[in-house]
Amino acid sequence: MLLAELARDRLWSSSDIKKLAGGNLVRVFTEVEKVRDDWSAVGPTEDWISLEDLDGKTYCRYPGT
Known part of the structure; x- marks a missing residue:
């Protein structure tokens, strides 16, 4: 529909x-x-992100924490 309108x-x-x-x-x-x-x-890298680096920067939480 967008393209039709633009035409x-x-x-x-x-x-x-x-x-x-x-x-x-x-x-x-x-x-x-x-x-x-x-x-x-x-090649792939699989470095862990420390919890300190994540603190307050994500809404992902484990249940019960």
Whole structure:
């Protein structure tokens, strides 16, 4: 519905609508794949976050605490 409304607006060209609909998605996926490839060279990291670092910075709580 959004794209149909934009198509009726003279300020939006068909090229602009295509960019909005798919161009941004392709750009984001390209960036995500680059980060994935960069991180795959390093490997996964699984560092624990200390409770002190989390204190007051998250709403996640274990039941009963």
